[in-house]
Amino acid sequence: MTAHNACPARATRTDQRAAQACTTCKGEGRVIREQRTCKVRIPAGIRDGQKVRIRELGGPGKHGGAPGDLYVTVHITE
Known part of the structure; x- marks a missing residue:
């Protein structure tokens, strides 16, 4: 199970191409906040x-x- 937050680095980018090249979220637009396996x-x-x-x-x-x-x-x- 994974909980996500919006990527803070991507939110500041206005250029769509640059946002897709974001290394923090890999262009997905969200980063993992918490993850657990059951x-x-x-x-x-x-x-x-x-x-x-x-x-x-x-x-x-x-x-x-x-x-x-x-x-x-x-x-x-x-």
């Missing part, structure tokens, strides 16, 4: 584009409570 089981029979709920891997509750459920959209590639 191992989960996806049930059999999931179709492309279907949403799945993964329990207790979401962000903390609104007032600092326990983590909530994380909803993801599955994209199947071969």
